[in-house]
Amino acid sequence: MPKISSLAVAPRTEAVHTEAARGCVQVLYSAVRNETLKRASPLSPEDQCLQSMPDASPSKWHLAHTTWFFETMLLRPHLSGYRPFDERYAYLFNSYYEALGSRLPRAQRGLLSRPALDEIHAYRRHVDKNMAELIEQSPPLLWHTLQPLIMLGLHHEQQHQELLLTDIVHALWCNPTRPAYQSPASAQHQKADIPAKQWLGFAGGLVPIGHEADGEDLFAFDNEMPRHNVLLHPYRLCRRLVTCGEYAEFIADGGYRRPQLWLSDGWATVQQQGWQAPLYWSRSNDAHGTQEQWRVYGQHGCLPMNASEPVRNLSFYEAAAYAEWADARLPTEFEWEAAASHPNIDQLYGHAWQWTRSSYDPYPGFRPTPGATGEYNGKFMVGQMVLRGSSLATPSGHARATYRNFFPPAARWQFAGLRLAKDGQQ
Amino acid sequence: MPKISSLAVAPRTEAVHTEAARGCVQVLYSAVRNETLKRASPLSPEDQCLQSMPDASPSKWHLAHTTWFFETMLLRPHLSGYRPFDERYAYLFNSYYEALGSRLPRAQRGLLSRPALDEIHAYRRHVDKNMAELIEQSPPLLWHTLQPLIMLGLHHEQQHQELLLTDIVHALWCNPTRPAYQSPASAQHQKADIPAKQWLGFAGGLVPIGHEADGEDLFAFDNEMPRHNVLLHPYRLCRRLVTCGEYAEFIADGGYRRPQLWLSDGWATVQQQGWQAPLYWSRSNDAHGTQEQWRVYGQHGCLPMNASEPVRNLSFYEAAAYAEWADARLPTEFEWEAAASHPNIDQLYGHAWQWTRSSYDPYPGFRPTPGATGEYNGKFMVGQMVLRGSSLATPSGHARATYRNFFPPAARWQFAGLRLAKDGQQ
């Protein structure tokens, strides 16, 4: 199977008109769409209806919204004779596209017991069938337009695969019985060796940042462009992420009770929310009832803290306070990206998103793509912080060095941790 | 089948020790428990998980909580060797009993995708089986204690049958597709003759109010006692309830725009909430697009307003404003109760709860029953208004003339309407 992030090369070659290219897209399409269903498969219809906070969405809604994206961006405008599955879905499953009309208020997504899960599954099949037809039969000229949109739809769906997982983990954690998304048996809960805590030095200077728009390589979102030079000053990055064990020391040293370690908004949040540890951490007594041990909730339920694992489910505020306590700082997103090609750097991808010290501002020369897809990224460029890397919930093939994830600084339900940085190459 | 409200006679006769009495209770128990399941039967597991506002509860929670009541009040203390179905349910399904420990915050009941509906059904069967054993085998002396508690549990379950219906109607109404709880086909939507709008006169004087504690008749809640005399002044009551058609005239006459018709808190609520009609009313254009017609949502979905039906889903504030507009007033709960025996009065029961002008205060000499069941009624005696009668959602046999229903004055999701009163017998 082709790797999703590498397929975008196809449209720009002459081979794009061949049946092979269409087939390749169809294989990718099926693979991505199946992965979404696979992620929902451990969940009951009731589970898939849950919305535990306005920021999160029910699994079922993710199933439907990603389908709506293909129906709205591809089938309605481009497949002649297409009959929408249900006209009401345009309202129910639009997320935030102002150009596409009004929509269900975000906080009410958890009230959608209807359409039932079976109907959503039927909706997916309906759209998949029509997408197959569109992929196979669209005229060559139109295909130039369609293929990038399909790729956008697939990367969009992959983003929702990660959200489906982080959202349902939060929802199940809200249940006092703390059910697990997957049985612990399926967790590979081995005590991994901790990579050495080693500093890698970087000379800085003018470095290229962002994705090459017309390069013959990977797919990228518009917010990763244009590629441009940035001047960096000498710096060091930690080879690996901060671990749970290290973070527990921060807590034990009064990290959540010392305002001078915190940004002002962070300290206000600590007090208002009563934060005392990362989102899913809790304490229990050991067999002798005296010593307290941390337990950490996750997709496999509530397990004893693994000191060598990267810490996760932190807000930006907590990441910044930890860095301050550790006499270090968070890297900028540019330092992170420039360091990503270092041969010795560990845990870039697949462990935890890494908060950076960079606000989510537009790159020089950034312009959103025209039309509804232009709302994808650009309109969120205020009040958010950039995260780099990827997490254990990120679908395979979705991560890359130029990827800019972003969340508000108080968000904790993502699998987000941190990597330390310092000034000076040595 | 014996009528539930009349069974309470049994314990006070000598026949109480006989097998017949126990059998009678068992028949009642099964009938009431089945009715609850029947009310949930049109609903999918997803539907039964919905909580549309903190005041309302998921259907599944009602199924479990009513079961918890029997487990907690009867089986745990009184059935030797009883093994609770799941120890965690004590926390999950306690509603508001402080004496019984902490509980899931009310607003989080909608997050209980687990236990799954199947488990709740198994819980019900487990408790029903053990209850059958308790009913059949408890020693005669204990039976004196148990029977009133079982009757309380059944009347409690009937109250939740009504809530199950009003709560799910609200939840489904929140869905933009406005699904119906039951298909309109099953609704007997006939244009009933409107009973004449006629005033019945009452002389007042000293009238007995409340339920006879040691009388040999019906079951009653503690808040209906002690029976006592109240002095009434001459008054008139309307023979029937206010209709939708009459209420539509109030709206058309600017009822929701004239502060002088409203109590101060009511007017503030109208403005804050933007009320323009009863909860489930909406307007649509007719075929010619000019004239607007009211549509009313209910258990059978959204149907054209039936002008002759009693108006429902009003707050106390709206009921009081309507009465002011109609140059009348709401009756006190005492006037209502004294009039309930008038041979010509219509629509007392089974149409709509009737807001009264009486705050929910304790009767002279009222003392809550000792123990946890004492929290049933007494602790809510502030900030609520009394409603009398019963609604179309009230289970058969549950209503009686001394029954005191109560809700906060702004509540609108109950099937509550009004009956007009005036001073003076003539």
Place this chain on the structure above:
Amino acid sequence: MPKISSLAVAPRTEAVHTEAARGCVQVLYSAVRNETLKRASPLSPEDQCLQSMPDASPSKWHLAHTTWFFETMLLRPHLSGYRPFDERYAYLFNSYYEALGSRLPRAQRGLLSRPALDEIHAYRRHVDKNMAELIEQSPPLLWHTLQPLIMLGLHHEQQHQELLLTDIVHALWCNPTRPAYQSPASAQHQKADIPAKQWLGFAGGLVPIGHEADGEDLFAFDNEMPRHNVLLHPYRLCRRLVTCGEYAEFIADGGYRRPQLWLSDGWATVQQQGWQAPLYWSRSNDAHGTQEQWRVYGQHGCLPMNASEPVRNLSFYEAAAYAEWADARLPTEFEWEAAASHPNIDQLYGHAWQWTRSSYDPYPGFRPTPGATGEYNGKFMVGQMVLRGSSLATPSGHARATYRNFFPPAARWQFAGLRLAKDGQQ
């Protein structure tokens, strides 16, 4: 000087047309108006601008609003050629009269640095001068209409005299330096003898309640009418109010930590607000640093608790919980009124308003007076509890046995305490 509460007799005699009657009203008018200024006199212009919560109003606003009442109800409609002091005041100083147009939102009264206090004083003089002319020169026929309105205005002003005091005490208490409204020197902080805790028995039966509308005696508000019979059951009332010392025992016995003592709304409020004692109570260590003593803030600042003084600044919830703890209950407003004529009852007036177990419902046959003054009382008849008696802040001559004060059950900034009751005459 005539007593304000007795002057209302005048209009109903033939003597009403005489100069003497007008003179009598003028003397009363001046006395009441001066008392308001006297109450504000210890306060700086800055103090008089304070609004510490939406429920309370700045002193300056009270000075202006009471003046607005005379301007709006008397001078504008009835004094020919009257020129309003400032047309904008109609908006600024209307409290809640919907019939009189829009008004400054209540929560913004504290933003009125302008008009300056001097201007408000000038406004008072302007209205007083014109009122003197109206009182002296109105035609005899008109005088019949005017005198009741003037009396209403004066009683209205007396109510605001009490509010001025309770509001400023709250505002000054919010200041971390806890300044005193009056120097402690002016407080007669003597250790009064505590009246004996004695129960007075009452037989009940049919008792007359409320004020005689056309009787030749005192002024009364419309909510005290019509006078009507109420059937009471035998009861006992405590001869005196609950003391601070007794209330401190309730606290020491865990009163604020035992949910079973509280009404449901009360317990929710205790938890949400973190209540641990009456509003103005705080604890400090004694000289040895070990034993804690209560201190109580009031108009004379923060002083050691006087165990023999009536407890004050309670909510209805706290009063009801205390009564429950004391194995007693609160009296109904009818029991209180019927007992007020008992020769041995103490502390009826001048110590603390006494929460009753009666919701603020209309009397049988109650109709608000027509026009704007009809908004005075009737529209607040929901969601409030009745208090009887009067407090140390009530102006002289304002209290009477039929007086119905009312506040929401959670209100604590009034000088409100309680008197215990029990069922049964013996």
Place this chain on the structure above:
Amino acid sequence: MPKISSLAVAPRTEAVHTEAARGCVQVLYSAVRNETLKRASPLSPEDQCLQSMPDASPSKWHLAHTTWFFETMLLRPHLSGYRPFDERYAYLFNSYYEALGSRLPRAQRGLLSRPALDEIHAYRRHVDKNMAELIEQSPPLLWHTLQPLIMLGLHHEQQHQELLLTDIVHALWCNPTRPAYQSPASAQHQKADIPAKQWLGFAGGLVPIGHEADGEDLFAFDNEMPRHNVLLHPYRLCRRLVTCGEYAEFIADGGYRRPQLWLSDGWATVQQQGWQAPLYWSRSNDAHGTQEQWRVYGQHGCLPMNASEPVRNLSFYEAAAYAEWADARLPTEFEWEAAASHPNIDQLYGHAWQWTRSSYDPYPGFRPTPGATGEYNGKFMVGQMVLRGSSLATPSGHARATYRNFFPPAARWQFAGLRLAKDGQQ
């Protein structure tokens, strides 16, 4: 008189020990302190007590807090024998310094009728007298430490001079009578010539940004350092600010009704707050009652909109939406700073703060100064946007090209406007 922003040169020369240097600081000190009083002088004690929202502070609080800064940072630690004016002020007038203990919650500053304004004036005199002694008599070695702190205190006070004005303008605007801070007579409301709308081109490249820490020139805050190079891409800046007339066209063109012009958070704010124009704009009919004209409230009251004046009292969201509408963008703070030396650029200072497209992130290598003064800037570096330039409320001598002002993106009560930018030098 020496210019405040240039005095910082002194400490770094040998002349620092001379009496002349001390005298120079004393002259500056007096001038800045007097300016604060002058800004409060049009206000009554009542005006100076007003707090119209949690973000704003009473004038009196500004008078006291700036004085507290000198007392806390200079007099307490460094003037031997200093007796604090009032120990309670440490709590009352600390703004946000966690290192200096607890403080009055921000939202309660408006409740400080006491200490009275006279006492605050006495506090200022007390501190000024002691500061004079400290300036005159501190040992030479200590003087090295003191002078930078005194300069910080003076620049701090100048910031509060601007806030005093913006806060009181907001508070007076909240008064329905819309009083003016200064009489319109004192406003020079001339119809100024509008500078031409001309684009100035910049080549970009590596440009130095920030303040030279050890340079022998101006004072700067720590957030302006360290000076470092930034790579800029070619760009254009508008020679002047956007005018009220231009902004009115944006409104007329539906600017506040078109979501596609807005950032997502901005559009949500527009809808929640009902924004339809800048903060202080209102519409009125002209003499013929037909045409609507904008009026703009400001320090001179409510005046007809002057189309040629820079628009002010915008949020970042509005500035960004306007730029989008105008087919342009906001400049980054670096573009602004690099352009500030262009000989033809107009309206850099003294008209309106200029929102930039830069989030308030730390400069590379930034470290807060140690101790309490380290809380001055660094802890606010999240969730805020940078503004450059200065406004008509900024005190003389306070502005400079490297100055980084910052506010949350929704803030509108500052005198903030915008300057347009575009990509490409031509």
